[in-house]
Amino acid sequence: xxxxxxxxxxxxxxxxxxxxxxxxxxxxxxxxxxxxxxxxxxxxxxxxxxxxxxxxxxxxxxxxxxxxxxxxxxxxxxxxxxxxxxxxxxxxxxxxxxxxxxxxxxxxxxxxxxxxxxxxxxxxxxxxxxxxxxxxxxxxxxxxxxxxxxxxxxxxxxxxxxxxxxxxxxxxxxxxxxxxxx
Amino acid sequence: xxxxxxxxxxxxxxxxxxxxxxxxxxxxxxxxxxxxxxxxxxxxxxxxxxxxxxxxxxxxxxxxxxxxxxxxxxxxxxxxxxxxxxxxxxxxxxxxxxxxxxxxxxxxxxxxxxxxxxxxxxxxxxxxxxxxxxxxxxxxxxxxxxxxxxxxxxxxxxxxxxxxxxxxxxxxxxxxxxxxxx
Numbered sequence: 001x002x003x004x005x006x007x008x009x010x011x012x013x014x015x016x017x018x019x020x021x022x023x024x025x026x027x028x029x030x031x032x033x034x035x036x037x038x039x040x041x042x043x044x045x046x047x048x049x050x051x052x053x054x055x056x057x058x059x060x061x062x063x064x065x066x067x068x069x070x071x072x073x074x075x076x077x078x079x080x081x082x083x084x085x086x087x088x089x090x091x092x093x094x095x096x097x098x099x100x101x102x103x104x105x106x107x108x109x110x111x112x113x114x115x116x117x118x119x120x121x122x123x124x125x126x127x128x129x130x131x132x133x134x135x136x137x138x139x140x141x142x143x144x145x146x147x148x149x150x151x152x153x154x155x156x157x158x159x160x161x162x163x164x165x166x167x168x169x170x171x172x173x174x175x176x177x178x179x180x181x182x
Numbered sequence: 183x184x185x186x187x188x189x190x191x192x193x194x195x196x197x198x199x200x201x202x203x204x205x206x207x208x209x210x211x212x213x214x215x216x217x218x219x220x221x222x223x224x225x226x227x228x229x230x231x232x233x234x235x236x237x238x239x240x241x242x243x244x245x246x247x248x249x250x251x252x253x254x255x256x257x258x259x260x261x262x263x264x265x266x267x268x269x270x271x272x273x274x275x276x277x278x279x280x281x282x283x284x285x286x287x288x289x290x291x292x293x294x295x296x297x298x299x300x301x302x303x304x305x306x307x308x309x310x311x312x313x314x315x316x317x318x319x320x321x322x323x324x325x326x327x328x329x330x331x332x333x334x335x336x337x338x339x340x341x342x343x344x345x346x347x348x349x350x351x352x353x354x355x356x357x358x359x360x361x362x363x364x
Contacts, residue, residue, distance in 0.1 A: 034218045034229065047216065075268035079261050086257035087277055095273050 001182060004029045004060040006052045012063070015161065019170050023182070031055060033062070041066045041078055041109040042120045049111035049118050059114040059181070061173070065165065066107050067141050069129060071099040080141065089133060089144055102129045104145065106165040110173045114181070121176065123168025127152075183364060186211045186242035188234045194245070197343065201352050205364070213237060215244070223248045223260055223291040224302045231293035231300045241296040241363070243355070247347065248289050249323050251311060253281040262323065271315060271326055284311045286327065288347040292355045296363070303358065305350025309334075 003020070005013045006029045017026040029052075036047040045064040052062055067080040072095055076083035083092065096102065103126065110121045125147060133143035135153030138160065142152035152160060161167035185202070187195045188211045199208040211234075218229040227246040234244055249262040254277055258265035265274065278284065285308065292303045307329060315325035317335030320342065324334035334342060343349035 035220070036216045036218060038217070072273070073268040075265070075273075077264070077268070079264065082259070082261065083257070086255040086259070091254070091257075091277050094277060094279075095269055097276075 001025065002027060002058065003177075004056060004058055006031050006033070006048075006056070006060050006062045012166075015166065016061070016170065018161075019174055024177075029056060029060065035064075039074070039077060041107055042111075042122060044078055045109040045111035046118050046120060049113040053113035053118070059112070061110050061112050063108055063110045063166070063169070065109075067104065067145075068107065069096070069104040071096065071101045071103075084140055089141065092129075092141070093132065093144060096129050096131075103127075104129050106141075106145070108165040108169040110169045112173060112177065119176070121169050121173040123165045123170070123172060125163060125165045125168065183207065184209060184240065185359075186238060186240055188213050188215070188230075188238065188242050188244045194348075197348065198243070198352065200343075201356055206359075211238060211242065217246075221256070221259060223289055224293075224304060226260055227291040227293035228300050228302060231295040235295035235300070241294070243292050243294050245290055245292045245348070245351070247291075249286065249327075250289065251278070251286040253278065253283045253285075266322055271323065274311075274323070275314070275326060278311050278313075285309075286311050288323075288327070290347040290351040292351045294355060294359070301358070303351050303355040305347045305352070305354060307345060307347045307350065 002025045004027045005016050008030055010028060013026060013028040020026060031052055033048045033051055036044050038044050041064040045062055048062045052060055066078040068074045068077055105124050105126045107124045112119045127145050127147040130144045130146050135143050135151045137157060138153045145152050184207045186209045187198050190212060195208060195210040202208060213234055215230045215233055218226050220226050223246040227244055230244040234242055248260040250256045250259055287306050287308045289306045294301045309327050309329040312326045312328050317325050317333045319339060320335045327334050
């Protein structure tokens with residue numbers, strides 16, 4: 001069985017390959033996909049999967065991740081990457097100054113597409129926004145997002161996938177895929 | 183000649199109708215259009231126009247507006263509405279605290295679609311971010327955006343279209359439309 005991972009990020013492909021082991025051949029496909037604006041990462045991933053499947057025509061997955069801070073009404077949400085590129089983590093911490101409610105979550109949606117349709121799998125991790133960055137692992141918001149007392153940037157990548165939004169979405173997808181497509 | 187304005191906002195239709203006077207019949211069409219993520223309002227408007235023309239099949243316009251603050255690397259950009267809904271004007275002012283460079287601009291792109299293709303018209307207005315809101319007119323970022331000493335919220339709507347991003351984009355479009363399609 002062959003599964004294509006449509007992404008610009010080769011690390012994502014390695015993560016998927018590690019999940020499936022040897023019984024699924026995971027392949028990297030780079031495609032310039034239009035990204036829909038919207039609040040729901042599931043709908044964004046679905047939109048991308050539709051376009052990708054029209055182009056590729058073979059079983060594939062795409063994903064989309066959002067970061068939601070409750071005290072900021074869900075900001076930066078599905079625009080987490082854009083916000084990091086513009087105001088940065090520093091800007092996000094500034095917005096959180098003197099906010100007592102600090103809960104937030106990451107959510108990843110994986111969209112799998114094949115000739116039978118598009119299927120969505122979600123994973124979420126709840127945590128809290130720190131007042132300053134901590135740790136050197138990971139990327140993006142990891143240093144300011146704490147889960148059970150440690151930031152995601154303080155957790156080695158190998159342990160991170162066990163608790164992360166992406167890892168959980170991949171786990172859901174794998175369970176379904178093994179039962180329904182292998 | 184009939185021109186359809188695809189938008190959820192009836193005020194935009196009135197503005198277009200006022201621009202064209204009686205020689206063009208301007209009609210309101212409400213459609214749920216997917217919105218692409220991207221930095222360029224022209225490309226976003228083009229994407230919406232493509233989908234809208236596939237659905238409607240008659241000459242139409244759609245538009246998209248962004249708000250770009252240079253000291254924030256172009257934030258909130260094409261996500262101005264989402265940012266207003268989440269962190270609000272208050273959040274944007276907080277991010278601008280103690281920033282000496284306060285220049286910003288609004289940009290509107292109008293996409294016109296007919297059987298010959300999609301055509302883009304842009305309008306831009308340069309100004310500065312205030313330290314606190316001023317004025318009661320307009321909406322969105324108008325009270326914190328100053329052009330020549332007055333915020334857009336201190337300028338009556340009738341005068342605003344003469345200098346506004348939307349007004350300028352409409353003016354460009356009208357010039358072209360009158361020359362090429364009437």
